[in-house]
Amino acid sequence: MRISEMAGKEVINLGDGARLGTIGECELTFDSQTGAISGLILPKPKTVFQFLNDRQITTIPWQAIRRIGDEVVIVDLNNAYDRMYSRFSRE
Template identity: 45%
Template sequence: MRLSELGEKEIVNLDNGARMGLLIDADIVFDKETGKIHSLIAPERKIGFKFLGIEQNGIEIPWSAIRKIGYDMIIVEFDS
């Protein structure tokens, strides 16, 4: 699978069914020494603060929390 194919996948939390956004909008944190993916940082989906110009932190999802990468979504098991 190519990275370009992953970008449009929706990140969905198995724990509560919440849609956490698209992978293309998330940041990927790599381990500098090994090159392995450490975690994803999904942006928070709260609209009110965005209009006020307040920058928000995202939700960090450990790579180990990913349970399945499907055709159109990425399932994570993450207690947020």
């Protein structure tokens, strides 16, 4: 699948059902050694009270993506962060 085919899809967290953003607004991060996509950076949706604040972001590891559907991308951030922290604590 091309990233352009993912444009406009909502990103939803499997753990709590939170809407994290839209793929069209995201940036990609890459592994500098392999060139593979390592994650997505999504701007958090702003509320009325946040329009003066700096832009907040959500970083989604590529391994956290569970399913890409017709309209949504399901991610599991809870398990992805648990795996990342356990990997770093062993090193």
